[in-house]
Amino acid sequence: MYDRLRVASEAFDRRIGWHRVGFLVSLAVIVAAAVVLYRMLHGIDVHEVIGALRAIPWRDILLASGFVAAGYFTLTFYDVFALHTIGRGDIPYRTAALAGFTSYAVGHNVGASAFTGGAVRYRIYSLHGLSAIEVAKVCFVAGFTFWLGNATVLGLGIAHAPEAASAINQVPPWVNRTLAIITLMALATYVGWVWTTPRVIGRSNWEVTLPGGPLTLLQIAIGIVDLACCAAAMYMLVPHEPYIGFVTVAVIFVAATLLGFASHSPGGLGVFDAAMLVALWEYDKEQLLAGLLLFRLLYYLVPFAVALLILGSREAWLWSRRSRAAQASARAGAGAATPAHQDPGQG
Template sequence: MYDRLRAASEAFDRKIGWHRVGFLVSLAVIAVAAVVLWRMLHGIDVHEVIGALKSFSRTDILLAGAFVAAGYFTLTFYDLFALYTIGRRDVPYRIAALAGFTSYAVGHNVGASAFTGGAVRYRIYSRHGLSAIEVAKVCFVAGFTFWLGNATVLGLGIAHAPEAASAINHVPDWINRALAIVTLMALATYVGWVWQTPRVIGRSNWEVTLPGGPLTLLQIGIGIVDLGCCAAAMYMLVPHDPYIGFTTVAVIFVAATLLGFASHSPGGLGVFDAAMLVALWQYDKEQLLAGLLLFRLLYYLVPFALALLVLGSRELWLGVERSRHAAAGPAAELDAPAAGAPAAGARATAGEDRRTG
């Protein structure tokens, strides 16, 4: 059965191409989101949005910023965990933190994070002995951690509050709860599968040994903490009235984030916002829009600017180091004795020996 499915998948890829399907799906998601967003924002009073921005308390903004910082700090452990998984424990945490923070900050804003984030990671890790295949493995394990965390948060959240998912997909609550339970059962099955014996996926020189049971629980925990911090940042920026529980906002936030991720638009622009505005219809639109704008500033623009500053400073430092080595090279060659010629000290010693003799 598996061989037939693989053969059918390969035939489809040759004739049509999965990348074309993904591109069309992304376009469809962006187009639908654009229409929904235009309808939602039609008639928005810009002056009220500005007033809502000014009404945010400093405490809420600082707490949201702290949760964002905690989320990005957690992202650094995606890379550290991935490096340990592929057996590169020689790479220090500071390098993993640099690669993790900058790759996600750039990938979140530029879009197509699998490629843009991978390019940033390769630029950093290649200087520390990682090959392109090893960097690809790091990207795979880090991405797998992200998806395990998403599946767990959505599974637990929707099982508890299925109406949160229904606000986005308009599917009856019982169906969403059933899907959530199935997701949690699949996660439990996977954890049990990797707990029994080491599992290896891939072939030839691209093989990854999946983390065992306890490490998989740690992997899921990293993803949960990351998403929990991001959802908490968003929760601090939504209106306080009417009251909506954290679990509901977290489920809507994670689902909207995944829709934005699937669209491959930079920062999920338009798609994420449309999903949040549709699902959180209870809030005043101007106030919710102001919260979304602040979240974009804190979660996307500020880390992006910091990442560009860090990467730019690093490239300048590397350029200075290369120039210094290049300048030292010719000087070292001039100071070095010619091949086959004895050193001055050796010649002097030989002369003294002859005179002594």
């Protein structure tokens, strides 16, 4: 069965190309989001948005900032887990944390995070002896952790509150609940599959041994904590009235985030916002837009600026160290050559 699917996938890629399909899907999502945003924001009162921003309590902003910080701290364990999975547990946590934080902060904002985040990871890990293939494996395992967490959160959340997903996809709640249960059953099947015996995917020198059952549960837990922190940050910034439960907001938030990733637009710009505005129609538009703008500042722009500062400072330090090493080598070479130039004169 697996071989048939692989052959069919390769044939489709040769004739049509998965990259073309991905481009068309991204374009369709972006165009649809642009139309929705135009309709939702047409006639919006900018002064009311500014007033809503000023009205958000500092307590809520500080709590949201704390949840964002906790979320990015959890992101560092994506890389720690991935490094241990590929047999590179010798890489210290500080390096994994640097790579994890900066790659996600840059990837979230620039877009096409698989490539931009991968480039940042390679720049950091290559100095610690990781090859390009090993870095690609780290990116794969970290990304798989993210998707396992998403599938679990959406499965549990939609099974509990299917109407939250219906607010986005306009599908009847019973259909969404059925899909959620199927997703959870698939996750349980996968956990059972990797629990029984070591599972290896890939071929040649690109083989990855998937985490076993207990480690897969840890992998899922990391993803759940990350998404819960992000959803909690968003929950602190949406209006308090009318009351909407955390699970409902979390399901809508995760679904909107995934739509943003599917668009490959920087930070899901426009797509994420349109999905949130459509799904959370009960809120005052100006107040919700104020919360979305503040979330973008806290979750995207501030970490992006910090990551660029860290990466820039690191590159300057590395350049300075190489420069000093080159100067020391040149002085040592000059010192070793001086006696040889003096020998003829001494004779």
